[in-house]
Amino acid sequence: MRVELEALRFRYAALEMCFDLSVATGECLALLGPSGAGKSTLLGLIAGFERALSGCVRFDGVDVTQVPPALRPVSTVFQEHNLFPHLSVADNVGLGLHPGLRLDRAQHAEVAAALARVGLDGLGARLPAQLSGGQRSRVALARVLVRRRPLLLLDEAFAALGPALRNEMLDLVDALRRDRGLTVLMVSHHPDDALRIAARTAFVHAGHVLQVGATAAVLGAAACPPLRAYLGTVEGTATG
Numbered sequence: 290m291r292v293e294l295e296a297l298r299f300r301y302a303a304l305e306m307c308f309d310l311s312v313a314t315g316e317c318l319a320l321l322g323p324s325g326a327g328k329s330t331l332l333g334l335i336a337g338f339e340r341a342l343s344g345c346v347r348f349d350g351v352d353v354t355q356v357p358p359a360l361r362p363v364s365t366v367f368q369e370h371n372l373f374p375h376l377s378v379a380d381n382v383g384l385g386l387h388p389g390l391r392l393d394r395a396q397h398a399e400v401a402a403a404l405a406r407v408g409l410d411g412l413g414a415r416l417p418a419q420l421s422g423g424q425r426s427r428v429a430l431a432r433v434l435v436r437r438r439p440l441l442l443l444d445e446a447f448a449a450l451g452p453a454l455r456n457e458m459l460d461l462v463d464a465l466r467r468d469r470g471l472t473v474l475m476v477s478h479h480p481d482d483a484l485r486i487a488a489r490t491a492f493v494h495a496g497h498v499l500q501v502g503a504t505a506a507v508l509g510a511a512a513c514p515p516l517r518a519y520l521g522t523v524e525g526t527a528t529g
């Protein structure tokens with residue numbers, strides 16, 4: 290699914306935001322930028338958790354700016370993963386199919402297939418607390434799979450994992466994107482995450498997309514001073 294943001298305005302206290310951005314179907318775009326730049330807000334505007342003051346969000350050319358979050362074809366994974374501690378892994382995934390967990394036989398099979406796809410075959414009966422952090426991330430991705438939404442938003446989803454596990458999860462996201470033709474927007478604090486799976490990167494600063502382009506080019510050229518400060522290539526001006 291193609292995503293377009295056009296002059297999408299939002300405001301939090303002192304920060305005026307206005308986003309213009311276009312993401313192609315099946316693309317993975319990374320959103321990098323200092324803390325407080327507006328990256329999570331940008332994802333929230335796409336998911337519909339935040340209501341824009343003006344401007345427009347389009348999915349495949351259709352204006353969804355006024356569409357409530359539950360009706361948008363979007364799955365979001367946050368760092369906390371939103372797993373229910375008292376429900377089994379399989380039920381946590383099943384919630385993606387039916388909020389009351391009344392699943393038919395085919396849906397149970399779909400849950401099992403999704404767990405197998407993310408490498409959790411046979412672990413459906415466990416509680417989230419009986420899994421490692423990496424495995425809990427996999428549960429969140431299995432839920433994304435059963436929801437079958439074409440747009441996946443990752444908001445620092447793997448920030449709590451060490452580098453090796455984070456890379457494993459990024460590679461899994463990349464594989465799922467290819468399998469399903471998902472469009473992925475990924476907020477991260479690690480330029481390495483962008484280099485690993487995002488063909489393009491947008492640099493967000495003070496409520497605007499300051500630069501967007503091929504990831505290696507954006508990170509390599511580091512043309513604008515805020516980007517150089519973010520990357521730490523200018524002494525004494527890092528902003529977060």
Ligand SMILES: Nc1ncnc2c1ncn2[C@@H]1O[C@H](COP(=O)(O)OP(=O)(O)OP(=O)(O)O)[C@@H](O)[C@H]1O
Binds near residue numbers: 301302323327328329
């Ligand atoms: N619920 C809120 N109420 C008021 N201000 C908010 C709220 N959420 C975020 N903000 C402010 O809006 C700005 C953008 O926040 P946002 O979380 O989008 O930034 P971010 O780039 O995702 O930061 P981080 O990398 O630290 O998560 C910040 O100045 C933040 O303090």
